[in-house]
Amino acid sequence: MRIGLTYDLKEAVSLEAGSPQDALEEYDSSETVELIAAAIETAGHSVFRLGGGAEFLDNILRERVDLVFNIAEGRGNYVGREAQVPSVLEMLNIPYSGSGPQCLAICLDKPLSKKLALAAGIPTPQWCLIDNPAELSEIFWNGLTFPAIIKPADEGSSKGIGVSSLVASPAEAVETAGRLLECYRQPMMVEEFIPGDEVTVGIIGNAPPMILGMMRILPKKQADFFVYSLEVKRDYLNLVSYECPARLDEQVLARIAEVSLKAFRTLGCRDFARLDFRVSPQGTPYFLEVNPLPGLGTHSDLVIMALKLGWRYQELIAAVLQAALARQATRLPVVEGS
Ligand SMILES: Nc1ncnc2c1ncn2[C@@H]1O[C@H](COP(=O)(O)OP(=O)(O)OP(=O)(O)O)[C@@H](O)[C@H]1O
Ligand SMILES: [Mg+2]
Numbered sequence: 001m002r003i004g005l006t007y008d009l010k011e012a013v014s015l016e017a018g019s020p021q022d023a024l025e026e027y028d029s030s031e032t033v034e035l036i037a038a039a040i041e042t043a044g045h046s047v048f049r050l051g052g053g054a055e056f057l058d059n060i061l062r063e064r065v066d067l068v069f070n071i072a073e074g075r076g077n078y079v080g081r082e083a084q085v086p087s088v089l090e091m092l093n094i095p096y097s098g099s100g101p102q103c104l105a106i107c108l109d110k111p112l113s114k115k116l117a118l119a120a121g122i123p124t125p126q127w128c129l130i131d132n133p134a135e136l137s138e139i140f141w142n143g144l145t146f147p148a149i150i151k152p153a154d155e156g157s158s159k160g161i162g163v164s165s166l167v168a169s170p171a172e173a174v175e176t177a178g179r180l181l182e183c184y185r186q187p188m189m190v191e192e193f194i195p196g197d198e199v200t201v202g203i204i205g206n207a208p209p210m211i212l213g214m215m216r217i218l219p220k221k222q223a224d225f226f227v228y229s230l231e232v233k234r235d236y237l238n239l240v241s242y243e244c245p246a247r248l249d250e251q252v253l254a255r256i257a258e259v260s261l262k263a264f265r266t267l268g269c270r271d272f273a274r275l276d277f278r279v280s281p282q283g284t285p286y287f288l289e290v291n292p293l294p295g296l297g298t299h300s301d302l303v304i305m306a307l308k309l310g311w312r313y314q315e316l317i318a319a320v321l322q323a324a325l326a327r328q329a330t331r332l333p334v335v336e337g338s
Helices: 030-042 053-062 081-091 101-108 110-119 133-137 170-184 230-234 250-266 301-308 313-329
Strands: 002-006 046-051 067-070 127-130 148-152 188-192 197-204 210-219 240-243 272-279 285-291
Touching (some): 030 313, 046 053, 110 250, 148 170, 170 188, 210 250, 210 301, 250 272, 272 313
Parallel strands (some): 002 046
Antiparallel strands (some): 148 188
């Protein structure tokens, strides 16, 4: 088949003046693109590199492809940015891998995805949302649990999450949230900090979706309040170790698997996703977020997980592609003009 590949390379994205230092963090390297292209070719297909942004718009109108393998993160800091490429592909009626625009936009909006998770009975840490600096003086801080973590509402790749994100008091929360509001120009969450194990879960497939694996992320240096922050993700080889399969109590693992699959379905994910949890010392998994467009670089958690479970990189990419192709095979044809 003719498979298009959509992606946003760090070097292809131009930043506005005053953007935060981690503004390019979610974008991909050409090394990742080449690895994925090679994997798709090994699976017997031809690959057409379509890129992202305006370049993608030009290319998708020129190349004829049967399906797009999408890893494009989208442009700007819009909450709907991950939905941009899938929306265009739907307009052109071109099938693609991964979740649709609605799911991608909902999941990048952490407060909204947490509300949907809660409605489905999935525990998630308490939080409040601060839309603008004026609200900092209106929050009922005593109603919140401390320590808390301040994080941008619509980000991934731990953008905006650093050592100073953990706050011990309302005064620290006001100071940190104020600074981050100005820097990231989007709403900030003040979220109850859940101490305990950091676990990330991979899901693959649709009929039914299956747990790929559950991986525990452990700081190499004992920390009371470990945060898998931007600094840690950038220096992961030195700062954390990955345990997969996670050596946790069987009942806790069963509970994590159950709520992961429930969240995947509730939020409308397709083909693959990665979900992040903190497991309280009492064994309750707290849903932090779902990544319906998880990184596929060699340093990404889903890839680390798959390799630890004995998959080859090529097999992971082929499984995502296969999930998308199988889903397309059951899709109803679109009637022209309807
Ligand atoms: N409520 C919380 N309690 C404890 N730790 C938290 C909490 N929220 C976030 N963290 C820590 O911060 C990390 C990043 O948070 P989160 O997963 O929400 O951000 P992200 O930028 O979307 O991550 P990703 O890189 O997976 O896209 C978590 O993996 C966890 O270590
Ligand atoms: Mg995360």
